Amino acid sequence: MNAPVKKPKITGILEATSRDGQGKGSARALRREGKIPAILYGKGQAPISIALPLKELTLEYTRGRFRSRLIDITLDGKAVKALPKDLQFNPVTDVIEHVDFIKVEPGVALRVSIPVKIIGQEKSPGIKRGGVLNIVRHEIEFTCSPEAIPPHIDVNIAGLDIGTSVHINSIDLPKGVVPVIKRNFTVATVAGRREEEEVKPVAAAATTEGAAAAAPGAAPAAGAAAAPAADAKGTKKEEPKKDAKK
Numbered sequence: 001m002n003a004p005v006k007k008p009k010i011t012g013i014l015e016a017t018s019r020d021g022q023g024k025g026s027a028r029a030l031r032r033e034g035k036i037p038a039i040l041y042g043k044g045q046a047p048i049s050i051a052l053p054l055k056e057l058t059l060e061y062t063r064g065r066f067r068s069r070l071i072d073i074t075l076d077g078k079a080v081k082a083l084p085k086d087l088q089f090n091p092v093t094d095v096i097e098h099v100d101f102i103k104v105e106p107g108v109a110l111r112v113s114i115p116v117k118i119i120g121q122e123k124s125p126g127i128k129r130g131g132v133l134n135i136v137r138h139e140i141e142f143t144c145s146p147e148a149i150p151p152h153i154d155v156n157i158a159g160l161d162i163g164t165s166v167h168i169n170s171i172d173l174p175k176g177v178v179p180v181i182k183r184n185f186t187v188a189t190v191a192g193r194r195e196e197e198e199v200k201p202v203a204a205a206a207t208t209e210g211a212a213a214a215a216p217g218a219a220p221a222a223g224a225a226a227a228p229a230a231d232a233k234g235t236k237k238e239e240p241k242k243d244a245k246k
Helices: 023-032 054-062 194-214 218-234
Strands: 013-018 035-041 048-053 071-075 078-089 096-103 110-119 132-135 139-144 153-156 165-167 186-191
Touching (some): 013 054, 054 096
Parallel strands (some): 013 071, 110 153
Antiparallel strands (some): 110 139
C-alpha cells in the first residue's frame, strides 16, 4: 500500500498558537521548539501574544515584500489577515527573533511601506551619457485600504538627464494610495561626473606643461644657483679701515 501523499503547505498562511509566558526565558523555550514569539495587535483590542513556526515564517520573509503583503494567520481555528509591522533579528546569526503584526480590518486604511521599482532606465538621457542612478527612497510609506496594497510603486526615469530628479508628485500612484509624507520629496536622481571630466584634462595638461618647462630650464637654474655661490666664496668682505694711531 502506497503511503499517503502529503499536501504541500499553502504559502502565505502561518499556523499560530497562543502563548502565556513572557520574558527571555519563555522566548528561549519557544526557540528550542523551532518557534518564535510574536504579537498580534488589533484596533480597539488587547494585543494577543502568539507563537509562530520559525521555518515557515522565514520562508515568508525570504519571498520579499514582507512588510507590504497581507499574511493569513490561523489562530484557534480562525483565519486572521495581518500585516507584518516590525521584526527583530539576532545581531549575530541574523535569525528572526520576534515579529509584530497588525490585524487587518476590511475597509480600514493601513500604513504600509511599499518598495520602489525603477523603470525606463534604457530611455534616460542621463544614463546614456554615463550618469549614475541614485535611488533616494527604496521604500515609501503610504496609507491605503488592505485590498489596494500594490506590490510596488513604478518610478519612471525615462526623461531624466544628468542633474535632474523625479519627485513623488510626478509619479502616477494607484487609486487610493496616498503618501504619508505630504511634501514633494525626491525619490530618485541621475547624477554625473561632468565636473570631474572637465577638471581632469585641465589638470593633466597643466602637469604636462609644467614638466616640459622644468626640463629645459633645469641646467640654467642650477648654474644660476651656483654662480652666486661661487661669487660668495671668492669675494672677501671689506672691513672698515681703522684710523692710524698718531
